[in-house]
Amino acid sequence: MTFIYSREMPVKARPDVLVCGAGLAGIGAAVAAARGGAKTMVVERNGFAGGFFTAIVGSAFDGFVDERTGTPVVGGLVFEMLERMGVVEPGQAPHLRFNVKGDLTWVEMHPERTIPRCDPERFKRAADAIMEDAGVEVLLHTQVADVVAREGHVEQVIVSNKDGLVAIEPQVVIDCTGDGDAAAWAGAAFEKAESLQPMSLHFRIAYVQPTYELRRRCAAVLEKAHERGELGLYAGPYLATFSGRDAYFNATRYPGDNTNPEDWTQAEIQGRKDAWTMFEAWQRELAEFEEAYFMSSGPVAGGRESRRIVGDYELTEEDVRTGARHSDVIVLGAWRLDQHPAGSAGYHDIAWIPPYDIPFRTLLPRDFDNLLVAGRCHSATPGALAASRVTATAMGMGQAAGTAAALAGDASLREVNMGALQTALRDAGAILQAPESDVEVGDPDF
Numbered sequence: 054m055t056f057i058y059s060r061e062m063p064v065k066a067r068p069d070v071l072v073c074g075a076g077l078a079g080i081g082a083a084v085a086a087a088r089g090g091a092k093t094m095v096v097e098r099n100g101f102a103g104g105f106f107t108a109i110v111g112s113a114f115d116g117f118v119d120e121r122t123g124t125p126v127v128g129g130l131v132f133e134m135l136e137r138m139g140v141v142e143p144g145q146a147p148h149l150r151f152n153v154k155g156d157l158t159w160v161e162m163h164p165e166r167t168i169p170r171c172d173p174e175r176f177k178r179a180a181d182a183i184m185e186d187a188g189v190e191v192l193l194h195t196q197v198a199d200v201v202a203r204e205g206h207v208e209q210v211i212v213s214n215k216d217g218l219v220a221i222e223p224q225v226v227i228d229c230t231g232d233g234d235a236a237a238w239a240g241a242a243f244e245k246a247e248s249l250q251p252m253s254l255h256f257r258i259a260y261v262q263p264t265y266e267l268r269r270r271c272a273a274v275l276e277k278a279h280e281r282g283e284l285g286l287y288a289g290p291y292l293a294t295f296s297g298r299d300a301y302f303n304a305t306r307y308p309g310d311n312t313n314p315e316d317w318t319q320a321e322i323q324g325r326k327d328a329w330t331m332f333e334a335w336q337r338e339l340a341e342f343e344e345a346y347f348m349s350s351g352p353v354a355g356g357r358e359s360r361r362i363v364g365d366y367e368l369t370e371e372d373v374r375t376g377a378r379h380s381d382v383i384v385l386g387a388w389r390l391d392q393h394p395a396g397s398a399g400y401h402d403i404a405w406i407p408p409y410d411i412p413f414r415t416l417l418p419r420d421f422d423n424l425l426v427a428g429r430c431h432s433a434t435p436g437a438l439a440a441s442r443v444t445a446t447a448m449g450m451g452q453a454a455g456t457a458a459a460l461a462g463d464a465s466l467r468e469v470n471m472g473a474l475q476t477a478l479r480d481a482g483a484i485l486q487a488p489e490s491d492v493e494v495g496d497p498d499f
């Protein structure tokens with residue numbers, strides 16, 4: 054059943070660059086475009102920027118380092134965000150080696166190899182400030198609702214907010230919605246895996262002191278609850294802390310597609326149920342939870358994988374596994390092949406990989422001349438996306454997309470000179486070549 058609906062609506066703005074979504078990629082894209090001289094606007098459906106770090110509440114800047122050496126492989130705006138949050142001193146980031154053992158000011162991901170944390174409230178403020186300083190026009194509580202495109206050219210983006218439906222007429226659109234909403238609604242080709250990685254609703258417990266030992270004990274309780282049939286699918290659990298006296302749990306797992314409204318609704322409802330089931334089991338069985346308090350869930354359940362926009366090049370799992378080089382590299386990926394299974398509970402295998410190049414062509418939706426995608430919805434196979442979907446990589450892609458959009462002006466994005474783009478990125482602190490390492494993939498130390 055369908056019906057036709059048409060109405061006149063105001064054109065709210067005519068920016069050079071419109072960034073859709075102010076998550077990791079979106080912040081990178083908006084700041085880079087504005088610093089490149091483009092009049093830039095970003096629209097974000099939440100009341101704050103930060104995407105994964107603030108809306109789902111994760112903590113780890115995955116993809117930030119080559120884990121063989123602890124050396125950063127994504128620089129530029131990622132460094133700047135770490136500085137603005139006070140995680141590192143100005144100018145310090147490129148010289149750090151992120152192998153800090155057991156220090157709770159760092160996120161616990163692996164006993165010996167850790168990566169910097171991003172406290173959600175500090176991230177929100179740093180995101181506000183970096184965009185304000187760059188002169189980005191930010192419109193929060195504004196959701197992309199539709200796109201008008203003709204012959205491979207986006208003409209208007211329709212957004213919905215408390216003004217109702219309004220149009221924005223940009224020269225270039227950068228889709229950083231994670232789900233490729235704008236690109237898909239413009240008519241760009243996309244793919245979706247048959248079995249998507251599951252969604253998760255994170256939750257925060259106060260008055261517990263996270264340690265590796267506690268993580269192990271929490272996992273043992275969940276395993277038993279799962280065996281008894283009290284708890285269905287769950288992940289890990291993975292723990293992070295921002296104060297040393299609280300724990301964020303990445304532990305619920307709901308299979309489905311977050312671009313399907315019914316699935317996403319159930320991920321929230323089932324996620325809350327499961328989070329409380331876990332919390333109550335830990336309270337019953339672990340002395341460490343005696344004083345524990347369930348502080349919050351969400352804000353929202355997050356989707357790890359949905360639409361993958363088909364670009365001029367599709368990054369492959371082979372590229373990722375072999376550390377493939379590409380002449381149009383715009384950021385390095387370095388996170389592991391981290392494909393959460395949709396059908397099994399607990400921990401999953403995460404194969405380690407060497408740093409690999411992400412080509413600019415994976416940001417260019419096929420058949421469009423003024424549209425870019427960056428972040429989780431870029432052009433990659435499901436196997437490749439298992440590695441490239443993460444935060445630092447997404448922000449690096451965003452920085453490249455914003456820089457390219459500013460360089461393109463009103464020309465087609467395919468006319469951007471790759472040498473000029475790479476020089477501009479390097480000048481802005483981006484890293485386009487991984488430092489040498491003699492540690493081979495498969496080496497027990499890797």
Ligand SMILES: Cc1cc2nc3c(=O)[nH]c(=O)nc-3n(C[C@H](O)[C@H](O)[C@H](O)COP(=O)(O)OP(=O)(O)OC[C@H]3O[C@@H](n4cnc5c(N)ncnc54)[C@H](O)[C@@H]3O)c2cc1C
Nearest residue numbers: 074076077078098104105115197231355428429443444447
């Ligand atoms: C549960 C979970 C755990 C994860 N754990 C980690 C981890 O530990 N470390 C790590 O590095 N990565 C992790 N990831 C991956 C990480 O979230 C992302 O893939 C990464 O943030 C991608 O950045 P992005 O900018 O593409 O998307 P996001 O950071 O999600 O940003 C997308 C932004 O677009 C906005 N948006 C979406 N649709 C619209 C619309 N129609 N209109 C307006 N705004 C819109 C969203 O509100 C959001 O702010 C995890 C993901 C999930 C779901």
